[in-house]
Amino acid sequence: MIFGEFTAAAPEITLLIMICVVLIADLFVSDENRIVTFWLTIAALAVTAWSILATAPAARTLLFDGSYVSDALSQVLKLGVVGVVAVGFLYARDYLRQNALFKGEYYILGMFGLLGMLIMISANSLLTMYLGLETLSLSLYALVAFDRNNADSAESAMKYFVLGAIASGSLLYGISWVYGMTGSLQFDQIAIAVQDPAVNSMPLWFGMAFMIVGIAFKFGAVPFHMWLPDVYQGARSSVTLYIASAPKLAALALILRILVDGLGELHEVWQGMIMVLAVLSLVVGNVVAIAQTNIKRMLGYSAIAHVGFILLAIFTGTEQGYAAALFYTLTYVVMAAGAFGVVILLSRKGFEAESLVDFKGLNARSPWFALMMLFFMFGMAGVPPWVGFFAKLNVISAVLDAGFPALAIMMVLASVVGAYYYLRVIWYMYFDKAEDRSVFQAGADTRLVLSLNGLAVLALGVFPGSLLALCIQVIQAVN
Amino acid sequence: MDLTQNILSLLIWLPIGGGAALLFVGDGGDVLSGRARQMRWMALAVSVLTFFISVPLYTGFDTSTAAMQFVERTSWIGALSVEYYLGVDGISAPLILLTTFITPLVIIAGWDSIKSRPAQYFAAFLILEGLMVGVFSALDGILFYVLWEAMLVPMFLIIGIWGGERRIYATIKFFLYTFLGSVLMLVAFVYLYNKTGDFNFFSFRDVNLSLREQQLIFIAFLLAFAVKVPMWPVHTWLPDAHVEAPTGGSVILAAIMLKMGGYGFVRLSLPIVPDGSEYFAGMMIGLSLIAVVYIGFVALMQKDMKKLIAYSSIAHMGFVTLGFFLLWSTAGGSGAELGMTGGMVQMISHGLISGAMFLCVGVLYDRVHSRQIADYGGVANTMPKFAAFMVLFSMANAGLPGTSGFVGEFMVIIASFRANFWFAFLAASTLILGAAYTLWMVKRVIYGEVANKHVADLVDLQRREFVVLGILAIAVLLVGLWPAPLVDMMSVTVRELLFQVGQSKLAGL
Numbered sequence: 001m002i003f004g005e006f007t008a009a010a011p012e013i014t015l016l017i018m019i020c021v022v023l024i025a026d027l028f029v030s031d032e033n034r035i036v037t038f039w040l041t042i043a044a045l046a047v048t049a050w051s052i053l054a055t056a057p058a059a060r061t062l063l064f065d066g067s068y069v070s071d072a073l074s075q076v077l078k079l080g081v082v083g084v085v086a087v088g089f090l091y092a093r094d095y096l097r098q099n100a101l102f103k104g105e106y107y108i109l110g111m112f113g114l115l116g117m118l119i120m121i122s123a124n125s126l127l128t129m130y131l132g133l134e135t136l137s138l139s140l141y142a143l144v145a146f147d148r149n150n151a152d153s154a155e156s157a158m159k160y161f162v163l164g165a166i167a168s169g170s171l172l173y174g175i176s177w178v179y180g181m182t183g184s185l186q187f188d189q190i191a192i193a194v195q196d197p198a199v200n201s202m203p204l205w206f207g208m209a210f211m212i213v214g215i216a217f218k219f220g221a222v223p224f225h226m227w228l229p230d231v232y233q234g235a236r237s238s239v240t241l242y243i244a245s246a247p248k249l250a251a252l253a254l255i256l257r258i259l260v261d262g263l264g265e266l267h268e269v270w271q272g273m274i275m276v277l278a279v280l281s282l283v284v285g286n287v288v289a290i291a292q293t294n295i296k297r298m299l300g301y302s303a304i305a306h307v308g309f310i311l312l313a314i315f316t317g318t319e320q321g322y323a324a325a326l327f328y329t330l331t332y333v334v335m336a337a338g339a340f341g342v343v344i345l346l347s348r349k350g351f352e353a354e355s356l357v358d359f360k361g362l363n364a365r366s367p368w369f370a371l372m373m374l375f376f377m378f379g380m381a382g383v384p385p386w387v388g389f390f391a392k393l394n395v396i397s398a399v400l401d402a403g404f405p406a407l408a409i410m411m412v413l414a415s416v417v418g419a420y421y422y423l424r425v426i427w428y429m430y431f432d433k434a435e436d437r438s439v440f441q442a443g444a445d446t447r448l449v450l451s452l453n454g455l456a457v458l459a460l461g462v463f464p465g466s467l468l469a470l471c472i473q474v475i476q477a478v479n
Numbered sequence: 480m481d482l483t484q485n486i487l488s489l490l491i492w493l494p495i496g497g498g499a500a501l502l503f504v505g506d507g508g509d510v511l512s513g514r515a516r517q518m519r520w521m522a523l524a525v526s527v528l529t530f531f532i533s534v535p536l537y538t539g540f541d542t543s544t545a546a547m548q549f550v551e552r553t554s555w556i557g558a559l560s561v562e563y564y565l566g567v568d569g570i571s572a573p574l575i576l577l578t579t580f581i582t583p584l585v586i587i588a589g590w591d592s593i594k595s596r597p598a599q600y601f602a603a604f605l606i607l608e609g610l611m612v613g614v615f616s617a618l619d620g621i622l623f624y625v626l627w628e629a630m631l632v633p634m635f636l637i638i639g640i641w642g643g644e645r646r647i648y649a650t651i652k653f654f655l656y657t658f659l660g661s662v663l664m665l666v667a668f669v670y671l672y673n674k675t676g677d678f679n680f681f682s683f684r685d686v687n688l689s690l691r692e693q694q695l696i697f698i699a700f701l702l703a704f705a706v707k708v709p710m711w712p713v714h715t716w717l718p719d720a721h722v723e724a725p726t727g728g729s730v731i732l733a734a735i736m737l738k739m740g741g742y743g744f745v746r747l748s749l750p751i752v753p754d755g756s757e758y759f760a761g762m763m764i765g766l767s768l769i770a771v772v773y774i775g776f777v778a779l780m781q782k783d784m785k786k787l788i789a790y791s792s793i794a795h796m797g798f799v800t801l802g803f804f805l806l807w808s809t810a811g812g813s814g815a816e817l818g819m820t821g822g823m824v825q826m827i828s829h830g831l832i833s834g835a836m837f838l839c840v841g842v843l844y845d846r847v848h849s850r851q852i853a854d855y856g857g858v859a860n861t862m863p864k865f866a867a868f869m870v871l872f873s874m875a876n877a878g879l880p881g882t883s884g885f886v887g888e889f890m891v892i893i894a895s896f897r898a899n900f901w902f903a904f905l906a907a908s909t910l911i912l913g914a915a916y917t918l919w920m921v922k923r924v925i926y927g928e929v930a931n932k933h934v935a936d937l938v939d940l941q942r943r944e945f946v947v948l949g950i951l952a953i954a955v956l957l958v959g960l961w962p963a964p965l966v967d968m969m970s971v972t973v974r975e976l977l978f979q980v981g982q983s984k985l986a987g988l
Contacts, residue, residue: 363640367505367599378632383658384625390556393621397559397669405670412662419658423635423651431639431647465556472558 003055008063008070010055011048011078012118018044019111026104034102038093041107045086045114052078060477066186067125072477073326076470077121077253080330081246084337085114088245090449091341092238094442098348101147101236109146110242113139117250123257125185126175133171133218136250137164140243144235156234163217163227171214177207178263187262194265205269211258212273219251219307220300222280229292232300237347237354240296241340244303245333248310252329255314260322261478267317274315275407282308282411286418295343296354298421299336302380305418306332312411313395316402323475324394327468331387331460332380338453339376342369345442345450359425361434369440369447370429372454379457381422382415387460394468487549487565489532490579491613497525498605506598515597519590522601526583529608533579536572542967545569545975547618555622560677564619569972570745570823571615573965574738577830578615580954581734582608584947585727588838591943592726592845593641600641603633604727611735615742620668620678624661627739631657634728634736642723649716649723656716660706667699671751684750687984693755700748701759707740708796711770721789722850726841729785733792734834738826741799745823749803750979756804763804768905770797775912779919783850784843787920788836791876794909795829795888798822801906802891805898806977814897819973820966821890827965828875828883828958835872835951839865842944843924847933852923856930861937866925868940868948873921875955877914883958 003010022044026037052075060071089110096102116135123129141164145157179185181204182193194200213224220228232240259270285305292298306328313325346353346362353359363370379386392415400408442450460467501522506515541548547566555563567575585604593600610633613626631654638650668678670692675682688696706713717737721729749756756763771794778790802822806815842865843858844850859866875882878889888909895902929935940948958965 363596363599367502371502383632384628389625389628393665393669394559396666397672400666400669401673405666408666408669409663412666413659416655416659416662420651420655423654426635427639427647427651430636431650465558468556468558 006063007055008057008061009068009122011052012115012122014051015044015048015111015115015118018047019108019115022104022111023108026108029104031102034097034104037104037107038089038102041089041111042086044111045082045089048114049079049082049086052082062124064128066188067128068122069124070122072474073256074122074253076326076330076474077249078118080249080333081114081117081121084246084249084333085110085242087337087341087449087453088238088241090446091241091337091344094446095238095344095347098441099147099236099350101238106143106146109139109143113143113242114246117246120250121253123253124187124261126179126187126258126262127185129254129257130168130172130175132250133254134168136247137168140247143239143242144231146239147236150236152234153236156231159234160227160231167214167217167224170210170217174207174210174212174214177203178211181207187257190262191264194263200266205266208263208266208270209273212270212277215251215255215258216277218254219248219311220304221277221307221311222284222304225281225284225304228304229297229300232303233294233297233354237296237340237344237352241337241344244299244340245337248303248307248329248333248336252310252325256322256325256478259314264317271315271317274311278308278311278315279407279410280308281305281311282414286414289418289421292421293356294354295356295359295425296340298356299339302418302421303336305414306380308414309392309395309411312407313398316398316404318398318402319472319475320401321395321398323468323471324391324398326471326475327394327464328391330467330471331391331457334453334460335376335379335388335457338372338450338457339380341450341453342373342376345369345440345446348438348441356425356428358436359428360432360436362429364434365437366440368451372451373429374426375454375457377422377425379461381419383419385458385461387457387464389461390464390468485551486532486535487567487612487616488551490529490575491565491609491616493532493609494525494529494582494605494612495609497521498602498609501598501602501605504598506596518598518601522586522605523583525605526579526586526608530579530583533576533612536567536575537968540569540572540968542569542971545972548572555619559621559672561621562619562677562679563622564679565613565616565622566618567616569969570742570976573823573827573968574615574735574742575612577738577827578608578611578735581730581830581834584834584838584950585730587943587947588730588841589725589727592841596640600637600727603637604731607633607637607731611739614739618680620672620680620683622678623680624665624668628658628661630736634732637728638720638724641725641728644723645719646723649719652716653720656713657706660703660713663699664703667696670696680746680751683747684979688752688754690754690758690985693752693984694758697748697752697755697759700743700752704740704743704748705766707743708737708800709740709793710766710797710800711774711793714770714774714793717793718786718789721792721837722783722785726837726844729837729841730834733788733837734830737792737796738830741796741803741822741826744800744803745819745976750976752984753980754983754985756980757807760804760807763800764808764902767797767801767804768902770794771801771909772905772912775909775916778916779912781916782852784840784852784920784924785837785850787852787916788833788840791836791913791916792829792833794913795825795833795876798825798888798891798906798909799829801902802887802894805891805894805902806980808898808902809894814894815977816970816973817890817897818894819977820969821887821894823887823969823973824883824890824958824962824965825887828887828955831951831954831958832872832875832882832884835868835948835955836876838947838951839869839872842940842948846937849933852920854931855924855934857925857927857934858937859925860929861934862939864940864945865948868952869925870921871952872955873917875959877917878910881956881959883955883962885959886962
């Protein structure tokens with residue numbers, strides 16, 4: 001490869017070069033031809049995906065003095081984020097064009113966010129992690145505020161920025177304590193250092209608690225979730241799709257790298273904190289979602305509830321649990337992308353389909369996309385045969401295996417509560433009469449990909465075996 | 480492909496595939512379009528074909544063995560040791576036949592009366608049929624659970640889209656009630672999986688469990704199955720769901736979905752947690768008797784025909800659970816076998832009779848658009864053929880000898896006599912109560928003077944309706960007069976089951 005000794009970091013390097021190419025090319029593209037930028041962006045993502053596959057090292061490889069790692073987990077997660085970002089760009093294309101937001105900067109910011117996620121996923125030191133996180137976060141703040149004439153967007157961007165800065169500060173503060181105690185920023189060296197009982201003591205735990213606060217904020221776990229519903233609602237739907245999907249995978253990398261790779265030894269210390277976060281997220285997310293009338297806000301609370309499941313899988317501290325968390329996050333991201341894809345599909349010039357009642361009578365308007373939305377909703381509710389069921393099953397199995405039957409029972413009861421608000425979307429789509437009969441304006445390629453997205457949620461539910469085996473294999477390779 | 484090797488898969492996937500094709504083609508949103516008519520015929524063709532494919536389950540069934548027959552087994556999800564494991568025995572084969580028998584009748588019953596989105600309607604029933612066959616033939620916990628839950632989705636849509644006034648309330652209640660009941664069963668499955676390493680029902684059956692574990696697992700199963708049966712006091716979703724569902728939905732609910740609860744008790748609760756079942760048997764008998772007596776009184780008071788039949792279903796299903804849980808009180812001997820067989824026969828019989836009763840109400844509802852008993856009277860004068868059928872099915876519902884309703888109830892009553900006089904006394908009260916609520920309804924609806932103009936304008940059965948009710952009438956009489964083939968099919972399996980239940984799991988600990 002042309003990158004020589006840095007071949008293992010090829011995805012990030014490739015993407016950065018491609019971003020620069022798109023940035024310069026976009027200068028020469030007029031507003032009418034902005035579609036060129038879009039296709040260049042898709043091409044850039046395709047090249048990045050190819051470089052992930054083509055340069056994947058056979059074994060775990062460390063780079064840059066051990067602050068960067070490329071392993072099986074990073075490849076799976078990177079392919080996931082690149083794919084989801086590309087799909088999100090496609091869903092958003094016609095929507096952006098109708099709302100006069102079809103600008104090159106949107107794609108540049110989106111790709112910089114992606115670069116941040118790739119760096120987070122491959123981080124092997126606390127500083128690399130922080131670097132990736134900030135690259136992602138700054139892009140997200142700007143994306144949320146992208147529609148500058150929209151007061152809601154501006155407000156939610158401000159809220160996101162201020163709260164995000166606090167969370168980053170908390171994370172950095174925690175990092176400094178951990179560095180002070182262990183004398184290293186690298187996860188594998190931290191893992192060695194904490195075996196010393198003198199290091200594994202209250203000051204280290206204190207720092208770790210601050211890091212967990214930062215992580216919980218990025219994940220949107222209760223009680224650090226306040227920004228999430230407002231940002232989901234305030235941002236334009238295409239941006240909400242972006243925030244709701246790929247960054248969850250990056251956040252999973254964040255938690256797996258820090259708490260498992262670095263501080264795995266302290267499992268018994270962080271277990272309790274993660275459990276509290278998880279249980280609160282499950283309960284608050286599911287209960288509050290019932291009261292929502294805005295679908296973006298409802299899906300925001302539902303995301304909080306899903307984070308509860310992911311955190312409970314991490315909480316177990318077993319390989320089975322980590323694999324379950326990986327499977328859950330990957331499949332959740334696919335469902336979330338599809339659900340917001342339908343929200344975007346229903347929107348058009350000057351009209352955001354963001355109220356639940358906008359889904360009324362969708363079955364009469366478009367039986368096919370109503371069926372796809374039904375797949376996403378039942379998938380998220382965890383009803384078989386959609387993939388969300390197996391995601392939940394894995395977590396329940398891991399939690400039971402770790403010896404916590406009460407938590408397993410709480411999880412299933414929380415999903416019953418959660419089923420109600422997903423059912424309500426289906427009820428509006430199927431049982432009520434349409435009030436709006438306008439025709440969808442999305443292109444044929446968008447419709448095709450959205451359909452494939454829906455069918456994937458069903459197909460992965462009927463044949464979850466290979467993805468599950470992949471997740472288990474990846475987690476075993478890391479440990 | 481050798482048909483006899485894959486018959487169960489075919490019975491599951493043919494209707495599901497047919498339903499998916501119907502959904503994909505659609506009806507263009509117009510009932511009268513040529514495409515909508517073609518879809519109707521296609522749905523009927525698929526369901527009739529499914530029925531014919533299921534016939535070898537009876538003709539090729541080996542009644543001399545309790546082992547699983549028509550077995551299919553391959554790995555499904557390797558990482559979790561989940562298998563695609565199907566098979567039938569004397570308990571499940573009759574229920575599968577009931578499913579494939581009822582579905583074509585339901586499709587014919589909805590022929591003209593479905594005015595909106597017919598393709599989706601028929602597709603929902605076909606998919607439901609495949610899933611129900613799957614539930615009765617699955618021998619792997621996850622496969623069973625997936626099909627069991629997936630079944631809720633088409634029924635949720637059937638009630639919600641084509642139901643009556645309060646359909647949304649009824650269908651959400653139906654979904655959440657049954658979903659809540661089932662999720663704990665999943666936890667129990669996963670718990671057992673962590674002990675055995677796979678989800679195979681036979682591994683579950685062979686693993687040793689402490690009494691405490693068995694009690695908790697029994698409760699988890701009980702919630703799932705008691706809601707489905709439904710047993711008092713978790714029956715309240717049923718009257719709402721039945722009343723609001725379209726005729727076809729009520730028929731499938733009463734005839735087949737309720738049987739899944741009973742089936743779950745014999746397939747899972749009794750063999751997997753025998754000591755837990757024994758511990759709770761007294762409570763189960765008590766709840767069953769409350770259902771028989773108390774719900775019988777409730778039925779007596781109903782003004783809505785569908786509600787009356789719904790409550791009568793709960794009372795009749797009480798016999799099923801009573802029969803299943805008598806075996807520890809009968810002190811061995813043939814009483815246990817009689818109770819168990821009686822419960823099973825009652826499930827099949829109730830499937831036929833309640834289905835027929837709901838179809839009869841559907842016939843009236845299509846014409847008058849009312850389910851209130853008070854809106855009718857003297858229907859026999861204008862619809863003599865219909866009246867004959869309605870009276871026959873009502874007699875069967877009341878347990879008249881010679882009809883299928885008599886066989887199962889009588890067996891369970893005899894078995895309960897062997898157990899305890901008072902059990903039998905209360906159970907036998909159904910012969911009076913059942914006759915009272917059913918025949919009183921018949922008297923008010925069918926007999927007497929022509930009550931009003933609507934009744935005077937009634938037109939007797941069309942050929943289509945006549946065929947459907949006629950087929951059901953033959954089935955009801957056949958099972959009533961000659962139950963031997965049905966009982967033979969079950970007997971070896973029932974004996975094996977009783978043997979399994981007798982094996983305490985505590986000894987191996």
